[in-house]
Amino acid sequence: MEFKEIVETRYATKRFDGQVLSGEKIDQLLEIIRMSASSFGLQPYVIKIVTDDAVKKELMPASFGQEQITTCSHLLVFCANLDVKGRIDEYAKLMGKSGVPQENIMPYIDVMKKFEAGLDEQGKLSWAQRQTYIAVGNAINGAKSLGFDSCPMEGFDPKAYSEILKLPENLIPSVLVTVGYAADEPKPKLRYPKHVLFQA
Amino acid sequence: MEFKEIVETRYATKRFDGQVLSGEKIDQLLEIIRMSASSFGLQPYVIKIVTDDAVKKELMPASFGQEQITTCSHLLVFCANLDVKGRIDEYAKLMGKSGVPQENIMPYIDVMKKFEAGLDEQGKLSWAQRQTYIAVGNAINGAKSLGFDSCPMEGFDPKAYSEILKLPENLIPSVLVTVGYAADEPKPKLRYPKHVLFQA
Numbered sequence: 001m002e003f004k005e006i007v008e009t010r011y012a013t014k015r016f017d018g019q020v021l022s023g024e025k026i027d028q029l030l031e032i033i034r035m036s037a038s039s040f041g042l043q044p045y046v047i048k049i050v051t052d053d054a055v056k057k058e059l060m061p062a063s064f065g066q067e068q069i070t071t072c073s074h075l076l077v078f079c080a081n082l083d084v085k086g087r088i089d090e091y092a093k094l095m096g097k098s099g100v101p102q103e104n105i106m107p108y109i110d111v112m113k114k115f116e117a118g119l120d121e122q123g124k125l126s127w128a129q130r131q132t133y134i135a136v137g138n139a140i141n142g143a144k145s146l147g148f149d150s151c152p153m154e155g156f157d158p159k160a161y162s163e164i165l166k167l168p169e170n171l172i173p174s175v176l177v178t179v180g181y182a183a184d185e186p187k188p189k190l191r192y193p194k195h196v197l198f199q200a
Numbered sequence: 201m202e203f204k205e206i207v208e209t210r211y212a213t214k215r216f217d218g219q220v221l222s223g224e225k226i227d228q229l230l231e232i233i234r235m236s237a238s239s240f241g242l243q244p245y246v247i248k249i250v251t252d253d254a255v256k257k258e259l260m261p262a263s264f265g266q267e268q269i270t271t272c273s274h275l276l277v278f279c280a281n282l283d284v285k286g287r288i289d290e291y292a293k294l295m296g297k298s299g300v301p302q303e304n305i306m307p308y309i310d311v312m313k314k315f316e317a318g319l320d321e322q323g324k325l326s327w328a329q330r331q332t333y334i335a336v337g338n339a340i341n342g343a344k345s346l347g348f349d350s351c352p353m354e355g356f357d358p359k360a361y362s363e364i365l366k367l368p369e370n371l372i373p374s375v376l377v378t379v380g381y382a383a384d385e386p387k388p389k390l391r392y393p394k395h396v397l398f399q400a
Contacts (some may be wrong), residue, residue, distance in 0.1 A: 003206060004228070007235040007338060016319045028204070030398055034391050035207035037340060039354050041390055048399050087366035096388050126326045130375075134352075137337030138207060140237060145203035152334075156237050175330075190241055190294050191234050198230055198247050 001121060001145055006040040010144040011189065012151045016071040016180035020051075025146055029179065036135040038195045044086045044128035045135060046171050047145035050075040055164070062160035063176075068151045072117050073180035077161060078136060079171035080128035086170075129174045139177045201345055208219075210344040212351045216271040216380035220251075225346055226274060229379065232342035236335040240288045240312050244328035245335060246371050250275040255364070262360035268351045273380035278336060279371035280328035284316045286370075329374045339377045348376065348381040354377060 014080040036043065050056060056070050063069045088109060095105045119127060136152050143150040145194060153176040236243065250256060256270050263269045269326075271365060281287065290310060295305045336352050343350040353376040361373040 001201070001205060003341060004232060006203060007232050007342075012237070013212060013241070030394060032204060032207050034397055035389070037210070037337070037352055038210065043392060043397060045397070046399055047397060051400075090392060090396055091390075096390060098390055122322070126329065129326065130329055132329045134337040137237070137334040138341075141205075141338075141341065142204060148245035152237055162228070185308060188298065189235070190291075192243060192290060192294060192296055194230060194234060196290055197243060197245070198249060199232055200249050200251075 002139070006141050006144045009186070010150070010171060011053070011186035012067065013149040013180075013184060014151065014179070014194075015067045015183045016073065016149065016178065017072060017183035018071050019181045021073040021148060021180060025148065028146055029139065029142050032145070033139050035134050036138045038096065038131040038134060039127065040115070042091060043131065043135070044081045044084055044087055044111065045132040046079045046081050047135070048077040048079060048165055048167070048171075050077060050165070053164040058164050059156075059161065062157040062164065063153070064155050066153065066155060068153065068178040071180070071183065072151075072178035074178075076139060076177040076179065077165065077173050078132050078175045078177065079167060080125055080132055080174045081171055082121070082124055082128065083170040084119075084124060084128070087176055088112045088116060116139070129172075132174050136175055136177055139179070143179050148179060150177055152177050152178045203341070206341050206344045207333070208389070209386075210340055210350070211386035213268065213349040213378070213380075213382040213384060214351065215383045216273065216349065216378065217383035219270050219381045220245050221246055221273040221348060221380060222375050225348065229339065232345070233335050233339050236338045238331040238334060239327065240291070242284065242291060242312065243331065243335070244281045244284055244287055245332040245374075246279045247335075248277040248279060248365055248367070248371075250365070251278060258364050259356075259361065262357040262364065263353070264355050266353065266355065268319060268353065268378040269382065271380070272351075272378035274378075276339060276371050276377040277365065278332050278375045278377065280325055280374045281371055282321070282324055282328065283370040284319075284324060284328070285313075288312045288316060291367045297339065297368055325372060332374050335395060336375055336377055339379070343379050347380060350377055350379045352377050
């Protein structure tokens with residue numbers, strides 16, 4: 001499917017049919033998410049994957065009772081990762097393993113560290129969340145490209161999610177993507193005309 | 201091109217060849233960006249399109265001298281739009297024009313207005329910027345799908361951009377995407393292994 005068709009036909013599914021996606025499909029989706037662009041390549045997020053029905057039910061009240069949570073195959077909880085330093089260290093390892101010469105690694109890592117040091121806690125969270133949303137875009141377009149459906153969701157209680165999923169303090173649940181096979185039909189897509197979004 | 205291949209082969213181009221994209225190509229790209237998902241469908245951003253060489257040169261010092269700015273075909277300045285109320289009003293019009301029954305419009309608009317009223321200025325900016333990054337993802341993947349290249353860029357001075365582009369106060373330059381034909385070669389893509397990004 002052409003990318004143009006993906007973005008035109010993808011829609012926020014309100015109810016899934018409960019069917020579980022094959023391991024192969026999910027692996028393909030995670031691979032697409034893993035390829036997401038991010039600032040410095042740091043991908044400052046962790047995606048918690050929820051498949052257990054009991055956990056989904058427990059999350060329902062913290063999700064304003066939205067049916068996607070319990071009818072989806074996989075619930076992806078995109079968490080901004082405030083441990084950016086940890087990510088920078090991992091990146092240095094990654095560069096080393098990939099055969100980048102040591103003398104090229106340190107200057108790049110230093111730039112990252114300087115950037116990180118210049119962020120306050122709120123700035124760090126906002127920055128990490130922005131990167132997270134690029135991955136969300138890949139997740140929802142990726143699902144469509146692989147023949148299934150998705151819904152990106154901001155309507156949930158992050159604190160309750162943290163508690164139920166026993167997340168460490170550095171992971172801030174920021175946005176959800178539910179995936180599976182749709183049991184609803186798309187409504188006509190409403191989008192602003194070009195002149196609202198673009199200015200020469 | 202399959203979406204999987206798009207996300208695998210897209211890369212942050214460091215230098216473009218200066219060739220100008222055809223009007224048709226750019227229109228296709230803008231259409232892909234226009235289809236982007238966003239919270240409530242509000243797409244709280246405006247994308248300023250810079251093609252003038254003199255303006256690009258003026259923006260260079262505010263872009264840390266990065267070559268993409270002057271060698272690209274089109275520079276897209278993604279601005280978060282703090283006038284969310286204005287966007288909600290536009291959305292009501294859009295729904296009306298699309299034939300949504302009036303009795304269905306008001307409840308949806310009320311939910312949006314309540315949401316908007318609950319955001320402070322920092323929260324509004326962060327929320328708008330997050331939505332903006334979904335559109336950035338569509339822009340960079342869209343460029344690749346249409347046979348050209350791109351670079352998402354956070355390294356610039358937003359205040360200087362505002363002044364040079366004479367942006368109104370409600371538009372906050374948040375991220376850039378330069379597009380055109382690459383004059384460099386991609387380096388091997390570095391990505392964290394799955395266990396760093398995903399947790400069951």
